[in-house]
Amino acid sequence: MVRSQSYIATPPGTTIREQLKDRGMSQKEFAARMDLSEKHVSKLINGEVQLTPEVAARLETVLGVPARFWNNLEAIYREKLVKIAAENTMEEDEALARQFPYSEMAAYGWIQKTRNTKEKVVYLRQYFGVVKLSLLGNGQITRIACRRLAITEKSDLALMAWAQEARIQARGMQTEPINIKGLVAAIPELRKMTVKEPAEFCPKIKKILENCGIALVFLPHMNGSFLQGATFLDGNKIVVGLTARGRDADKFWFSFFHEIAHIVLGHIGKADGTTDQDEKDANTWSENTLIDSTAFATFAHGRDYSERSVLAFAGEQEIAPGIIVGRMQREGMVKYSELNDLKVQYTIEV
Numbered sequence: 001m002v003r004s005q006s007y008i009a010t011p012p013g014t015t016i017r018e019q020l021k022d023r024g025m026s027q028k029e030f031a032a033r034m035d036l037s038e039k040h041v042s043k044l045i046n047g048e049v050q051l052t053p054e055v056a057a058r059l060e061t062v063l064g065v066p067a068r069f070w071n072n073l074e075a076i077y078r079e080k081l082v083k084i085a086a087e088n089t090m091e092e093d094e095a096l097a098r099q100f101p102y103s104e105m106a107a108y109g110w111i112q113k114t115r116n117t118k119e120k121v122v123y124l125r126q127y128f129g130v131v132k133l134s135l136l137g138n139g140q141i142t143r144i145a146c147r148r149l150a151i152t153e154k155s156d157l158a159l160m161a162w163a164q165e166a167r168i169q170a171r172g173m174q175t176e177p178i179n180i181k182g183l184v185a186a187i188p189e190l191r192k193m194t195v196k197e198p199a200e201f202c203p204k205i206k207k208i209l210e211n212c213g214i215a216l217v218f219l220p221h222m223n224g225s226f227l228q229g230a231t232f233l234d235g236n237k238i239v240v241g242l243t244a245r246g247r248d249a250d251k252f253w254f255s256f257f258h259e260i261a262h263i264v265l266g267h268i269g270k271a272d273g274t275t276d277q278d279e280k281d282a283n284t285w286s287e288n289t290l291i292d293s294t295a296f297a298t299f300a301h302g303r304d305y306s307e308r309s310v311l312a313f314a315g316e317q318e319i320a321p322g323i324i325v326g327r328m329q330r331e332g333m334v335k336y337s338e339l340n341d342l343k344v345q346y347t348i349e350v
Contacts, residue, residue: 001047002080004087009080011047012073019063033062050074093121093133099154100124100161101222108220110165128164136160144232144273162222163230166241170215175237178213184264186212187289194253194290194320198348205256213237214263218244218348228255231262233269244348250326252346254286261285290323305334310342320344 002009020030031041035058043049056070097120105127106113112123124133128141135141136157144163186208193201206216214237221227221243228251229242240259242252261267261282267274274282287293299313305328314321322343328334 002084004084005091006087007080007084009077009084011045011077012051012070013045013047015073016059016063017045019065030062034058047077050078089132089134090118090121093125094118096133096157097121097124099157101154101158104223105161105165108165110161110168128160144230158222159227159230162219162227163232163241165219166217166230166239167232167234169217169219170234170237170239173210173215173217173237175210175213175215177236178238180212180263183209183212183214183260187260190257190260191289192318194249194323195318198346202348209240215239217241220244229259231259231268238263238268248322248326249320249344249346250323253290253320253323254326257286257289258282261289287327290319291317291327296327300328300331300333305339307339307342310339314342 001011001014016030020027027041027045028038031038034041034055036044036055040049044051044055051070051074053067053071056067056074059065059070060067094117097117100120102111102120102124105111111127112119114120114123121133125131128136130136130141144159190205190208193205196204202218209216217239219241227243229240231238231240233239240263242255242259259282262274262278265278265281265285267278267282295313295317299309302309310324310328311321314324317324325334325339325342328339329336
């Protein structure tokens with residue numbers, strides 16, 4: 001017997017057991033008369049195997065109860081099992097739906113507005129393209145280049161929602177075949193974009209990446225996601241999603257090249273997500289791509305951290321001075337309150 005809040009499914013085997021009891025017949029004798037193994041009869045009575053039309057015909061001969069009766073019992077049992085599974089799954093998914101930032105997703109226009117929890121479940125299933133939300137814990141479905149996700153964490157559910165919108169938008173973008181060598185060759189050109197304004201560099205870096213089989217998507221920040229960006233494979237293209245809000249230029253470019261690092265270093269497509277070491281390697285790659293490590297070591301050794309010195313070094317590196325300042329602040333060379341006049345903030349339209 002299987003049950004949910006609204007349904008109870010009783011297998012035909014329960015009726016068979018009652019028939020045997022009325023006749024004083026053992027399961028062993030019954031199996032012999034049915035020409036079935038005792039194991040199969042045991043599973044049939046316990047509802048562990050399906051009662052087939054052939055078995056129904058045998059039951060009619062052995063027990064004298066019409067085959068259509070047994071076929072009908074089996075059909076009712078199977079139908080109720082489906083309804084029970086659907087109801088139990090809905091209850092599980094309702095609990096998950098309450099953890100998603102549904103109102104925020106609806107406000108951005110990513111999903112239909114509703115206050116009904118069951119409707120939220122239906123819309124979320126359609127949004128993610130899964131028959132039940134618990135499947136989002138399967139790495140084969142998410143495949144996001146970030147630390148391993150857990151569907152029990154609200155921050156991870158927010159990340160999944162954000163990344164899915166990036167996936168949906170990327171599917172409407174045309175890209176060339178994936179070309180990692182071409183991406184590596186384009187890195188110097190991408191690096192030069194750091195001295196441009198968003199209105200100029202956004203379409204340029206999108207085009208460069210499209211030519212390498214990469215769709216770049218800018219999305220609003222999602223509260224609670226602790227998210228700067230994410231990278232993943234989707235069909236025949238790579239998707240790079242970046243948050244677009246008022247952000248310091250150095251943080252934007254560090255995040256951008258961090259996501260590019262995941263591609264270049266081969267981190268995307270892992271079933272379990274990226275490891276802590278992958279994230280560290282991506283950070284190092286991003287830092288050294290933006291600022292030559294040897295040149296930065298020489299600059300740091302000089303201990304002249306004045307505005308004039310930073311501007312001169314930024315000119316030599318051909319990057320925005322705010323990127324130099326951000327690196328200096330992270331490494332404790334200057335306080336986070338110092339040299340901020342050299343940093344700018346971006347506002348990127350989505």
